[in-house]
Amino acid sequence: MFQAAKQSKLPKNESANILSVDNGSTLYRLSLYDQPPLYDVTVEEFETSALDRLRILAEIESSAARNRSWDETKQVTMTQCGKYLPLNSNSALGIDVLEERRKDRLGHFVLRLAFCRSEELRRRFIRAETTLFRIRFETDDSNERRAFLDSKDFNWISVGAEEKERYKEQLKHFISAKTDLDGAFQSEAFYKVKWTTIPDLVEKRKVFLKGGYAYVPAREQASIIYSAFEERLEAALRVTSRAIPLVDEDTRLNPILDNLAQGFIAGIPSDWVASAETTGEGITADMVDSLAKQHFPLCMRVLHHSLRKDHHLKHFGRLHYGLFLKVLGLSIDEAIAFWRKSFAGGPGSDKFDKEYRYNIRHSFGLEGRRMNYPAKNCLQLHSAHEAGCPYRQLESSPENLQSALLSSYSAQGLTINDLPEIIAQVKKKSYHVACTRVFEITHARSVRKGEGLSDGESVTHPNQYAARSIELEKETKDPKMKVDHGV
Amino acid sequence: MAPSSDIDIDPTSEEVLLTFYRRLYPFKQLFKWLNRGPERAEKESRLFPYREFAFTLRNDAYLRYNSYSSDVEMKKHVCLLTPSRFEIGPVYSAQPKDKKTVRPTHFRAEKREVVFDIDMTDYDPIRTCCSEADICKRCWGFIAIAVEVLDTAIRDQFGYTKLLWVYSGRRGIHLWISDKEAFELNDDQRKAMVEYLTVIKNGKEPGKRVNVRFGMKDLPPTLKEACQAINQTFDDLILQDQDCFGSQEGYETLLSLIPDAKLASRLREKWSQKPDSPSYIKWDEMRTEILALKDKHARQNMRYAMEDILLQYAYPRLDAEVSKHRNHLLKAPFCIHPKTGRICVPIDPNRIREFDPATVPTVGQLLAELDTAGSDTSDGEHRDDWQRTSLKPYIDMFEEYANNVQEKQTKIDLSW
Numbered sequence: 001m002f003q004a005a006k007q008s009k010l011p012k013n014e015s016a017n018i019l020s021v022d023n024g025s026t027l028y029r030l031s032l033y034d035q036p037p038l039y040d041v042t043v044e045e046f047e048t049s050a051l052d053r054l055r056i057l058a059e060i061e062s063s064a065a066r067n068r069s070w071d072e073t074k075q076v077t078m079t080q081c082g083k084y085l086p087l088n089s090n091s092a093l094g095i096d097v098l099e100e101r102r103k104d105r106l107g108h109f110v111l112r113l114a115f116c117r118s119e120e121l122r123r124r125f126i127r128a129e130t131t132l133f134r135i136r137f138e139t140d141d142s143n144e145r146r147a148f149l150d151s152k153d154f155n156w157i158s159v160g161a162e163e164k165e166r167y168k169e170q171l172k173h174f175i176s177a178k179t180d181l182d183g184a185f186q187s188e189a190f191y192k193v194k195w196t197t198i199p200d201l202v203e204k205r206k207v208f209l210k211g212g213y214a215y216v217p218a219r220e221q222a223s224i225i226y227s228a229f230e231e232r233l234e235a236a237l238r239v240t241s242r243a244i245p246l247v248d249e250d251t252r253l254n255p256i257l258d259n260l261a262q263g264f265i266a267g268i269p270s271d272w273v274a275s276a277e278t279t280g281e282g283i284t285a286d287m288v289d290s291l292a293k294q295h296f297p298l299c300m301r302v303l304h305h306s307l308r309k310d311h312h313l314k315h316f317g318r319l320h321y322g323l324f325l326k327v328l329g330l331s332i333d334e335a336i337a338f339w340r341k342s343f344a345g346g347p348g349s350d351k352f353d354k355e356y357r358y359n360i361r362h363s364f365g366l367e368g369r370r371m372n373y374p375a376k377n378c379l380q381l382h383s384a385h386e387a388g389c390p391y392r393q394l395e396s397s398p399e400n401l402q403s404a405l406l407s408s409y410s411a412q413g414l415t416i417n418d419l420p421e422i423i424a425q426v427k428k429k430s431y432h433v434a435c436t437r438v439f440e441i442t443h444a445r446s447v448r449k450g451e452g453l454s455d456g457e458s459v460t461h462p463n464q465y466a467a468r469s470i471e472l473e474k475e476t477k478d479p480k481m482k483v484d485h486g487v
Numbered sequence: 488m489a490p491s492s493d494i495d496i497d498p499t500s501e502e503v504l505l506t507f508y509r510r511l512y513p514f515k516q517l518f519k520w521l522n523r524g525p526e527r528a529e530k531e532s533r534l535f536p537y538r539e540f541a542f543t544l545r546n547d548a549y550l551r552y553n554s555y556s557s558d559v560e561m562k563k564h565v566c567l568l569t570p571s572r573f574e575i576g577p578v579y580s581a582q583p584k585d586k587k588t589v590r591p592t593h594f595r596a597e598k599r600e601v602v603f604d605i606d607m608t609d610y611d612p613i614r615t616c617c618s619e620a621d622i623c624k625r626c627w628g629f630i631a632i633a634v635e636v637l638d639t640a641i642r643d644q645f646g647y648t649k650l651l652w653v654y655s656g657r658r659g660i661h662l663w664i665s666d667k668e669a670f671e672l673n674d675d676q677r678k679a680m681v682e683y684l685t686v687i688k689n690g691k692e693p694g695k696r697v698n699v700r701f702g703m704k705d706l707p708p709t710l711k712e713a714c715q716a717i718n719q720t721f722d723d724l725i726l727q728d729q730d731c732f733g734s735q736e737g738y739e740t741l742l743s744l745i746p747d748a749k750l751a752s753r754l755r756e757k758w759s760q761k762p763d764s765p766s767y768i769k770w771d772e773m774r775t776e777i778l779a780l781k782d783k784h785a786r787q788n789m790r791y792a793m794e795d796i797l798l799q800y801a802y803p804r805l806d807a808e809v810s811k812h813r814n815h816l817l818k819a820p821f822c823i824h825p826k827t828g829r830i831c832v833p834i835d836p837n838r839i840r841e842f843d844p845a846t847v848p849t850v851g852q853l854l855a856e857l858d859t860a861g862s863d864t865s866d867g868e869h870r871d872d873w874q875r876t877s878l879k880p881y882i883d884m885f886e887e888y889a890n891n892v893q894e895k896q897t898k899i900d901l902s903w
Contacts, residue, residue, distance in 0.1 A: 169708070170708035173704075173705060173707060173708055195645065196668065196672065196676050199675050199676045199678070199679030199680075200679065202679045202680070202683050203678065203679035203682040203683055204682075205683055205699070205707045205709065205710075208708055209644040209645065209683075209709065210643070210644060210646075211643070211644075211646040212644075212645055212646030212647070212668070213646070
């Protein structure tokens with residue numbers, strides 16, 4: 001596919017050089033992604049490389065939404081990168097750096113295809129990618145960074161000694177030195193570039209401007225590269241969006257690309273998988289009440305509450321809540337007991353055995369198709385019309401959301417002062433951020449602000465929320481017992 | 488039409504507007520300026536025909552997305568509509584008149600001159616002579632210093648040379664920058680340029696609004712230069728003419744800008760005895776107090792505060808939103824201001840201090856001049872009638888500017 005869409009842009013006589021060109025782009029850890037991957041990839045590789053990269057970008061986005069400081073963002077992103085998208089420098093031993101870089105480049109170009117389709121997606125993609133580039137640039141080995149810079153041409157002109165002397169007074173302003181200002185000035189090299197290439201520095205008056213040229217101290221060079229990266233990516237995305245009809249004909253790739261774009265909109269590509277530690281703990285029907293009060297995310301609390309109130313839940317409510325409880329560890333027998341008790345006295349109690357029992361057994365994979373259904377994740381709940389994500393459904397009536405939050409969580413330390421922050425996130429459509437923030441507040445004893453579920457991860461699945469909450473409780477009860485939480 | 492004073496002429500009547508557009512408005516020069524190239528290239532040009540014009544009709548209806556292939560076509564339509572004024576928008580990626588038929592994604596604002604707007608209303612918190620829509624020769628001092636500071640900064644630091652300053656007809660001034668690079672800036676770059684040049688964030692309340700230092704550092708070089716320029720006129724404008732600190736309200740504002748609380752309260756005590764003493768005396772008293780400070784650090788702080796005060800009182804106050812986006816519309820030069828009847832004429836920034844808004848020709852005055860001068864209508868069309876009115880020097884200036892903007896065409900070699 002890539003060959004079809006991209007290779008056609010190369011002049012014919014260059015096709016022979018493709019291999020060597022490609023090697024050039026993997027020479028350095030950093031890349032401006034100016035060479036698309038021109039080789040065959042499997043559909044699976046195509047998808048996983050993109051999904052792994054998307055995880056990182058989503059984390060960067062939610063860092064921005066949560067106002068994490070630069071250092072925190074960097075820390076969280078580096079941890080996530082280490083897990084999903086390691087990228088080591090040339091000096092790393094015993095690691096296939098070439099393979100890592102291939103995956104890095106491939107993921108980037110797949111996501112370009114997914115995100116070039118609308119202005120909004122393009123803008124968010126560019127911002128997240130630029131942040132990622134910046135983090136990698138800052139953490140790069142200094143020698144390799146120098147080599148990488150030298151390999152690119154950014155159109156900067158070195159400022160000669162005479163010129164530097166002429167604007168000495170003005171340029172000195174941009175040198176920060178505690179003691180020996182003159183010495184620091186002498187040793188600092190300056191470059192000049194057209195001011196239009198670094199609007200961000202000009203805007204903040206961080207450079208000296210003369211005759212349309214900005215005089216940049218060598219240490220600010222990074223900023224020039226970031227803007228070059230951003231600019232090139234923007235232009236490239238525009239070109240890609242024009243070529244996208246070519247890809248649209250490919251039925252293998254289209255669903256993958258659509259899925260990726262959607263995942264980004266929801267915040268995170270969600271595929272939290274329940275691990276052995278958090279399920280099968282023998283939860284019984286009568287434990288559900290107390291678990292709900294302590295560990296459930298808002299969506300499930302709302303369902304639990306209305307089940308208790310009405311002794312009934314409509315189809316989608318039963319489906320979402322039932323699957324959630326199943327993954328939480330409620331066995332089939334306990335589940336039937338739980339639902340039978342809950343429905344007693346409600347409008348559906350007489351037909352329980354006829355209808356609902358079958359449903360419950362069906363969701364456990366014991367009837368009909370015999371498929372063991374997974375619980376719905378946040379992305380699915382976002383798009384559900386009924387019994388979905390309450391942050392999203394109550395977005396337009398913040399008063400209702402506020403009272404729901406207070407009644408559900410005030411016992412766990414959520415106060416009226418926390419509400420504006422949460423509502424603000426909901427307004428920004430960052431539902432998962434709002435939910436994560438609630439988690440942080442209600443677990444303030446063991447989780448700091450910005451830490452999320454763990455390592456800064458956001459909520460992507462109701463069961464993930466509940467499992468982590470239960471786990472934290474265990475940790476506090478028995479601090480010596482180290483829980484190894486698989487993610 | 489009665490050939491007398493302009494008082495009985497309504498600058499918004501159809502008859503007046505029609506005569507003005509037919510006989511006086513410099514469409515030809517406007518075309519030359521906006522098309523940035525020789526007239527013969529008119530057919531191939533993607534500049535003038537892709538440019539948006541928006542009209543405000545006499546009944547205040549607003550017509551957007553008009554575009555014309557030439558000045559002749561435009562003049563015809565303008566004479567038909569006789570708008571009370573019109574505005575110039577950006578060059579789009581398609582002809583604005585076809586907006587409804589092109590896909591929205593293919594209709595983007597692409598290029599336009601960089602524009603700045605300075606409006607006297609932003610000076611209301613500090614000017615003492617008039618308020619709101621009024622303007623007098625005395626308030627013009629604020630505009631004059633603003634033009635000087637901005638003109639120097641843009642020419643010297645951004646390296647742009649094709650600057651056109653236009654009186655807005657009542658209480659403000661517009662700047663059009665037509666250099667090729669400026670013409671092609673994107674919105675981010677425009678925003679950066681405006682922010683770079685903005686010191687005073689708009690707001691009607693008094694109080695400290697200058698915040699340009701990072702930590703306790705010196706002013707950045709660009710503002711240092713601005714400060715020096717302002718310093719030369721600060722005495723005349725702020726202390727003498729406007730007498731900004733001559734009332735209790737005025738000096739309280741000044742005191743609120745002083746970071747040293749003890750010093751401020753000493754001055755307040757002194758000034759409350761004679762709240763009406765002239766500003767320059769108060770300013771001198773403040774200086775003496777500062778010089779008497781023993782702590783070197785405190786003295787340095789106050790020196791910084793003084794610089795900030797200079798900036799707050801006389802640094803150009805820009806209407807930033809106008810300049811940030813390419814798709815913003817701005818009133819065209821040579822329109823008539825509907826309230827004052829004055830023409831929006833270009834101004835030479837080097838002679839900005841001599842400029843008096845009251846001497847700008849009004850449409851009534853011009854029509855009277857036309858009547859006295861008679862017209863060469865031998866072929867039934869009015870040609871260059873403006874030559875015989877007091878509009879002439881302004882149109883000459885505009886034409887020279889338009890010639891200046893012409894982009895050097897890469898010469899097509901026809902010698903073969």
